[in-house]
Amino acid sequence: MISPEYARLMAAYNAWQNRSLYEAAEGLEPAARDADRGAFFGSITATLTHLLWADRVWMNRLAGDPPPRMRSIADSVREVEGWAELRAARAAQDARIREWADGLTAQALAGTLSWHSGALGRSLSRPVWVVVAHLFNHQTHHRGQVHAMLTAAGARPGDTDLVFMPGM
Numbered sequence: 001m002i003s004p005e006y007a008r009l010m011a012a013y014n015a016w017q018n019r020s021l022y023e024a025a026e027g028l029e030p031a032a033r034d035a036d037r038g039a040f041f042g043s044i045t046a047t048l049t050h051l052l053w054a055d056r057v058w059m060n061r062l063a064g065d066p067p068p069r070m071r072s073i074a075d076s077v078r079e080v081e082g083w084a085e086l087r088a089a090r091a092a093q094d095a096r097i098r099e100w101a102d103g104l105t106a107q108a109l110a111g112t113l114s115w116h117s118g119a120l121g122r123s124l125s126r127p128v129w130v131v132v133a134h135l136f137n138h139q140t141h142h143r144g145q146v147h148a149m150l151t152a153a154g155a156r157p158g159d160t161d162l163v164f165m166p167g168m
Contacts, residue, residue, distance in 0.1 A: 015097070
C-alpha cells in the first residue's frame with residue numbers, strides 16, 4: 001500500500017514535470033505541437049489534453065470534483081480549446097491535485113472506491129490506494145510519450161528524475 005506522503009511526493013513531481021513539458025512545448029510553433037507524431041493520441045497537444053481530462057476523471061471519482069466536459073476517452077483530446085486554455089487548466093489541475101494530496105489520510109487510502117468505467121462499460125471497485133497509484137502512473141506514462149515527442153521536435157524538456165526534483 002502507498003502512503004499519504006507518497007501521494008504528496010507524486011503530486012509535487014507531477015506539477016514539476018508538467019511545468020517542464022509545457023515550458024518546452026511553449027517554444028514550439030503551434031503546428032509542431034499539433035502535428036501527428038504517431039503517439040496513441042497523435043500530437044503533443046492532444047496527449048497533454050487527454051492527460052488533463054484523465055486527471056479530471058480521477059479527481060471527480062476520488063475527491064468529488066466536477067467531471068470533465070468530455071465523456072469518453074476518444075473525445076478527451078477536445079476537453080479544452082486552445083493552447084492558452086490548456087496551459088491554464090493544467091496549472092489549476094496540478095494545484096488541485098496537490099491540495100487534495102495534502103489532505104489525504106492513511107484511512108482514506110485504505111478504503112474502497114467504486115465507479116462505472118466508461119472504458120470497460122461496467123462497474124468496478126478497487127482499493128483507493130491502487131486508484132491513487134494509477135493516477136500518478138497514468139500521468140507518468142503519458143508524460144513519457146510527450147517527452148519523446150518534444151525531443152523529436154527539437155525541444156528540450158528538463159530532467160525527469162524524481163531524485164533531481166527541487167526541494168528534495
